[in-house]
Amino acid sequence: MPEGHVATAVTTINAPPQRVWEVITDPAAVKEFMFGTELATDWKVGNPITWQGEWNGKTYQDKGEIKDVRPGQKLVHTHFSALSGQEDKPENYHTLEWTLEELDGSTRLTLAQDNNPTEEAAAHSKAMWDKLVADVKAIAERG
Numbered sequence: 001m002p003e004g005h006v007a008t009a010v011t012t013i014n015a016p017p018q019r020v021w022e023v024i025t026d027p028a029a030v031k032e033f034m035f036g037t038e039l040a041t042d043w044k045v046g047n048p049i050t051w052q053g054e055w056n057g058k059t060y061q062d063k064g065e066i067k068d069v070r071p072g073q074k075l076v077h078t079h080f081s082a083l084s085g086q087e088d089k090p091e092n093y094h095t096l097e098w099t100l101e102e103l104d105g106s107t108r109l110t111l112a113q114d115n116n117p118t119e120e121a122a123a124h125s126k127a128m129w130d131k132l133v134a135d136v137k138a139i140a141e142r143g
Contacts, residue, residue, distance in 0.1 A: 004115035007125035011133045013107045015140040017072040017100040020107045023140045024075065024098055033135035037062075043069050049077050058083065064093065074099050079113075091115075107140075109133055 013020050023029045030039040034051065041049035045066050052061040060083050068076035075098040086092040094115045101108040111129050116122035 004117060005119055005122035006112055006114050007116055007122040007129055008110060008112045009126060009129035009133045010108065010110045011137050012103065013109055013137045013140050014105075015107060015143075016105060017102050017107045019143075020100050020109055020136065020140050021072045021075075023136055024109075029136075029139050033132055033139060041066060045069055055083060064096075067095070072100060109136060 023033070025043060027039045030051075031037060035053065035055065037051040037053040039049070039051055041047065043066060045068065047066050049064045049066055050061055051063075052059070054060070060081065062079060062081040062083075064078035064080060066077050068074055077096055078093045079096050080088060080093045082088065084092070092115075094113050097110075097112045097114075099110040099112075101110075111133055113122075113125050113129060116125055
């Protein structure tokens with residue numbers, strides 16, 4: 001992952017990696033665990049990914065690019081949000097890396113986000129990702 005402080009959230013999910021993969025790549029599930037966002041992508045490396053919705057009364061469309069897709073194992077994409085107030089340029093994008101590890105029928109899900117400018121920003125991101133991976137866990141475990 002590129003530079004900056006990394007925010008990492010980890011959870012163990014009582015479901016196999018394939019089920020967890022289904023949750024993190026299904027637009028209906030993403031809408032549920034990612035703050036009501038509408039996901040659009042074809043999951044092909046090099047192609048765009050977008051999330052759009054409303055946050056605190058403001059409409060937004062975040063964007064990124066698919067970097068790596070290994071079903072049941074790893075998903076890597078970039079992410080930029082205009083809500084950050086930063087200019088849309090490469091150095092203001094984060095890389096999000098979702099790693100799924102099989103553990104005797106369960107899955108360890110790790111979500112890491114790079115390019116946080118400070119420890120405080122990384123801690124803020126970590127808190128958000130901790131909630132998100134907990135929601136992924138709940139969805140995956142309910143079947």
